[in-house]
Amino acid sequence: MDSLFKERKKRLDIFHQWRKKPAPKPKEMPDHVFQTCSHCHASIPMMDLVKNQYVCPECRYPFKISARERLRQITDEKTFKEMDASMISIDPENFPGYKEKLDRMQKATGMKEAVITGTAKIMGNPCVLAVMDSHFFMGSMSAAVGEKITRAIETATKKKLPIVIFCTSGGARMQEGILSLVQMAKTSAAIARHKEAGLLVITVLTHPTTGGVSASFAMLGDIILSEPYALIGFAGKRVIEDTIHEKLPADFQTAEFVLEKGFIDRIVSRSKMRSTLGWLLAFHTKRSLS
Amino acid sequence: MNLKEAQRAISEIKARQMELDEKDIDTWYQYQKQIRKLEQETTLTAWDHVELARRPDRPKARDYIELLFHDFFELHGDRRSGDDPAMLTGLATFHGIPVTILAQSKGKTTEENLRQHFGMCQPEGYRKALRLAKEAEKFHRPIITFVDTPGAYPGKEAEEKGQAEAIADCLCTFATLKTPVICFVLSEGGSGGALALSVADRIFMLEYAVYSILSPEGFASILWKDGSRVKEACEVMKLTSADLLEKGVIDQIVPEPFGGAASHIHQVVEKMDQMLRKALVETMKKKDNQLIQERYDRFRHLGDTSWKMSR
Numbered sequence: 396m397d398s399l400f401k402e403r404k405k406r407l408d409i410f411h412q413w414r415k416k417p418a419p420k421p422k423e424m425p426d427h428v429f430q431t432c433s434h435c436h437a438s439i440p441m442m443d444l445v446k447n448q449y450v451c452p453e454c455r456y457p458f459k460i461s462a463r464e465r466l467r468q469i470t471d472e473k474t475f476k477e478m479d480a481s482m483i484s485i486d487p488e489n490f491p492g493y494k495e496k497l498d499r500m501q502k503a504t505g506m507k508e509a510v511i512t513g514t515a516k517i518m519g520n521p522c523v524l525a526v527m528d529s530h531f532f533m534g535s536m537s538a539a540v541g542e543k544i545t546r547a548i549e550t551a552t553k554k555k556l557p558i559v560i561f562c563t564s565g566g567a568r569m570q571e572g573i574l575s576l577v578q579m580a581k582t583s584a585a586i587a588r589h590k591e592a593g594l595l596v597i598t599v600l601t602h603p604t605t606g607g608v609s610a611s612f613a614m615l616g617d618i619i620l621s622e623p624y625a626l627i628g629f630a631g632k633r634v635i636e637d638t639i640h641e642k643l644p645a646d647f648q649t650a651e652f653v654l655e656k657g658f659i660d661r662i663v664s665r666s667k668m669r670s671t672l673g674w675l676l677a678f679h680t681k682r683s684l685s
Numbered sequence: 686m687n688l689k690e691a692q693r694a695i696s697e698i699k700a701r702q703m704e705l706d707e708k709d710i711d712t713w714y715q716y717q718k719q720i721r722k723l724e725q726e727t728t729l730t731a732w733d734h735v736e737l738a739r740r741p742d743r744p745k746a747r748d749y750i751e752l753l754f755h756d757f758f759e760l761h762g763d764r765r766s767g768d769d770p771a772m773l774t775g776l777a778t779f780h781g782i783p784v785t786i787l788a789q790s791k792g793k794t795t796e797e798n799l800r801q802h803f804g805m806c807q808p809e810g811y812r813k814a815l816r817l818a819k820e821a822e823k824f825h826r827p828i829i830t831f832v833d834t835p836g837a838y839p840g841k842e843a844e845e846k847g848q849a850e851a852i853a854d855c856l857c858t859f860a861t862l863k864t865p866v867i868c869f870v871l872s873e874g875g876s877g878g879a880l881a882l883s884v885a886d887r888i889f890m891l892e893y894a895v896y897s898i899l900s901p902e903g904f905a906s907i908l909w910k911d912g913s914r915v916k917e918a919c920e921v922m923k924l925t926s927a928d929l930l931e932k933g934v935i936d937q938i939v940p941e942p943f944g945g946a947a948s949h950i951h952q953v954v955e956k957m958d959q960m961l962r963k964a965l966v967e968t969m970k971k972k973d974n975q976l977i978q979e980r981y982d983r984f985r986h987l988g989d990t991s992w993k994m995s996r
C-alpha cells in the first residue's frame with residue numbers, strides 16, 4: 396500500500412513538473428502524462444520521454460515526433476529560417492471530403508502542410524532542411540508538399556548548400572490524384588540537378604517512409620540514414636501478402652532489414668543524429684591540405 | 686446512351702448489314718450512318734474507359750512495337766541480378782533512324798501473364814530500362830517508352846531488391862538524360878511503377894487508356910476502406926486521357942476507333958507513327974541543355990493549381 400502511494404506521488408510530481416514547464420509549442424505537446432511504447436509496451440512517464448528526445452528508455456524505440464520537435468533536436472538554436480511557411484493546399488477539383496480533412500489536419504497539428512522547409516545550421520554547418528511530419532495527413536505528398544520540397548532543393552542548388560531531407564510519409568495524397576503522383580518526378584528531377592551541380596544530398600528515413608516518397612527523393616540521397624525500427628518500403632505489407640499468398644517476416648521492411656539488403660548507409664539513433672549530420676556536413680565542405 | 690447499349694445496338698445493325706444483298710449499297714450505307722450516329726451519341730463513363738483499357742484483346746506493347754518498327758532486336762538483362770520479362774527492351778529503326786525501346790509488357794495468355802506479372806515490373810526490370818537508357822544516351826539515340834502496367838510488382842523479392850530505389854533511380858536518371866525520350870501510355874498506367882517510364886519530352890496517351898495514382902480498386906480500398914466502390918472511385922479519380930490532357934500531364938491523345946484499338950490496330954499505329962515522327966523531328970534538333978531544361982519545366986509546374994500562399 397505504501398509503495399503504491401509513493402508511486403502515485405511520484406507520478407503526480409512528474410505530472411506537476413510537466414505542467415509547470417512551459418512547452419515551447421503547447422499545441423504540439425501530447426496531452427498524455429504517460430505514453431505507452433508501441434514497440435515494448437512499457438508505460439513511460441512523459442517527462443522521461445521529453446528528456447530522452449522522445450525515445451523509449453526501455454527499448455530505444457523512437458516515438459513519432461513533430462517536424463518542429465525534429466527541428467529543435469537537429470538545428471543550432473535560432474538558426475532555422477523557414478521558407479514558404481504560408482503555402483497551403485487548395486482543392487481545385489472539389490474532391491469529396493478533402494477540404495474538410497485539410498481543415499481538420501491544420502487545426503489538429505497547427506501545421507499548414509506535411510512538410511516544413513528552410514535554411515539552418517547544424518553544428519555550425521549551413522544547409523537547407525526539409526522535415527516531413529506524419530501527424531499531418533500521414534505525411535502524404537500533396538502538390539504543396541512536392542512544391543515546398545522542390546523549392547528547398549532548388550534553393551540549396553542556387554546557394555550551393557547541402558540539402559538534408561527528413562522523410563516520413565505514407566505515400567501519395569490520394570485526394571489529389573495524378574498531380575500528387577507526378578510530384579515524385581518533380582522532386583526527383585530537382586535532386587538530379589542538385590547532384591549534377593556537385594552538391595550533397597542527405598536523406599534521413601524515419602518511420603514510416605513508404606510509397607511514392609520512398610520511390611523518389613528518399614532513396615536518392617548521396618547518403619541515406621535511417622532511425623532505428625523505421626518502416627521503409629515501396630509496397631504495403633498487406634498488398635504484398637495478398638499478392639504472394641504468404642506471410643511476411645516481422646522484420647520485413649524495417650530499417651534493419653533494409654540496411655542488410657544494402658539500400659541505406661547507416662542506422663543512427665536520435666541522440667546521435669545531430670552530431671552525425673554535423674560531421675557529415677563538415678566532412679563535405681571544401682578544405683585544403685594542411 | 687451508355688457503352689453497353691450502344692455496343693449491343695451496333696452489333697445488331699452489323700448483323701443486319703451482313704444479311705444484305707450485295708447490290709444493296711444504299712441500305713448498307715444507311716446502316717453505316719446509323720452506326721456512326723450511335724458511336725457519336727454514346728457517352729463513356731470513366732469506368733467504361735477502365736474496362737476498355739483492361740479488355741483482354743487490347744493490343745499489347747509487343748503488337749505496337751512490331752507494327753511501328755520492322756526490325757525490333759530484343760536485349761535482355763539488367764547486368765545486376767536478372768532479366769524481368771515484364772520489361773521488354775531492345776533496339777529498332779524508325780524511318781531510318783536507330784532508336785531504343787523500353788516497354789512494359791503484358792502477356793497475351795495466362796501463362797505469359799503469370800511470367801510477366803501482368804506487366805508489373807520488378808527492380809531488375811527498371812534497372813534493365815536504366816541500363817539501356819544510358820546506353821542510348823551514349824549514342825545519342827532517341828528512346829521510345831511504352832507504359833502499360835497496373836503498377837510495380839508488389840512482391841517480397843521486389844522489396845528486398847529495392848523496388849523503391851529502382852523507381853527513384855529511373856525518375857532521377859531520366860530527368861537529366863541527354864537524348865530525346867518519347868512516351869506512349871498504351872492501356873493502364875498505375876502508380877510510381879508507370880511514372881518510372883514517363884519522365885519524357887513528349888507523352889502521348891491512347892484515347893481509352895487510363896493513367897492514375899493507383900488502381901481504382903486500390904484507391905477505393907485505401908480511401909473508403911471499401912474495394913467494391915470501384916466505379917465511384919473511377920469517377921473522382923480523373924484518370925481518362927481527356928482528364929490528363931486537361932491537367933497537362935500528357936501532350937496529346939492518340940485517337941482510337943470506337944470500342945478500342947483492338948478492332949483496328951493499324952489505324953491507331955498509323956496515328957502513332959505520325960505523332961512519333963513529328964515528336965522526333967522536334968526534339969532531335971534541340972541542344973541537350975534546352976531539351977533537359979524543357980523536360981524539367983514540364984514537370985516543374987504540374988500541380989501549381991493545387992496550392993497557394995495563404996495570408
Ligand SMILES: [Zn+2]
Nearest residue numbers: 432435451454
Ligand atoms: Zn519501448
